Amino acid sequence: MRLTTKGRYAVTAMLDLALHGEKGPISLSDIAQRQDISLSYLEQLFSKLRQAELVSSVRGPGGGYRLARGSDDIHVAEIIDAVNESVDATNCGRGSGCASGEKCLTHHLWSDLSDQIHVFLSGISLSGLVARADVQQVAQRQHEKELAAQDIEQKIEIIGGP
């Protein structure tokens, strides 16, 4: 179990899907704009999320991604594991001949704690996060901002588009 900003990006993007994915697939460029993440980086992350069968994709215009399962059935631990690509658990099993548990003792000390963290994050679902009041507040603000941006775009179009 590893926790970096990469996992944060993935969780944030999935949370965005859970918040906006009701009416159909969401394009990555939408998520990129709303959550301020580079589009190409999102593509890399979603490639992994798709391999892990956490999302499904629809190609072509109007396409995008949607959650592969219900938001109550997707948990934070899965998302983080999907983008962090397992990483041989610890640096054991290499040169030190750690087979049969003879050496490599530090490994056990940590992996035990790591398991606990994993169990903890497996208990937090996307719907659980969505239900939180503060998250809804943020989503609301993002929605208002989006509308404002669309409004500006329309006005530009009226003044004289390409």
Add this chain to the structure above:
Amino acid sequence: MRLTTKGRYAVTAMLDLALHGEKGPISLSDIAQRQDISLSYLEQLFSKLRQAELVSSVRGPGGGYRLARGSDDIHVAEIIDAVNESVDATNCGRGSGCASGEKCLTHHLWSDLSDQIHVFLSGISLSGLVARADVQQVAQRQHEKELAAQDIEQKIEIIGGP
């Protein structure tokens, strides 16, 4: 809150202190041998652990480090935070003008979850880890290994030391 092998090293080393620190200060070279971590790297980590006032040091021969507080009063979250040097929380407050919470919304989404993880790890103390049966088993094995190593050293000395 970040979770990498760096934090694992720090927690493991602190656990070693909790296990062996009863009879006096423990030298870093002892920990380096037992836990198979580079001595110089440990020095860097303990520099930070000392700044965070999680350990205190004794210089000179017979010196080393000891826990600054009781092992029931030192928690995993503190240790990890100490070596990961905070990292401006998230990448906000830089170019995007995230003051007053207007922008930088993704930040809130994540930091909320991050807080939960933090609270969770704040509930796990060193003494809590020490009390675990499997940890004691590992410590016992390490102790036996240590005795065996000392035995070999003695024999070498008898045969003809420097």
Add this chain to the structure above:
DNA sequence: AAATACCCGACTGTTTTAGTTGGTTATATA
């Protein structure tokens, strides 16, 4: 005086992050 062991800064090689570039392929729509 000598050995121990903390303390400190600078340096190195490797891996991971984060992002870029430049495409190809599938598909809805006009």
Add this chain to the structure above:
DNA sequence: TATATAACCAACTAAAACAGTCGGGTATTT
């Protein structure tokens, strides 16, 4: 059927973090 959209894909880059090394210092015990 042409076009725009948006997923897909691979290779590349800059910057940071990780893990460790090196060469010194300083305090303290024996």
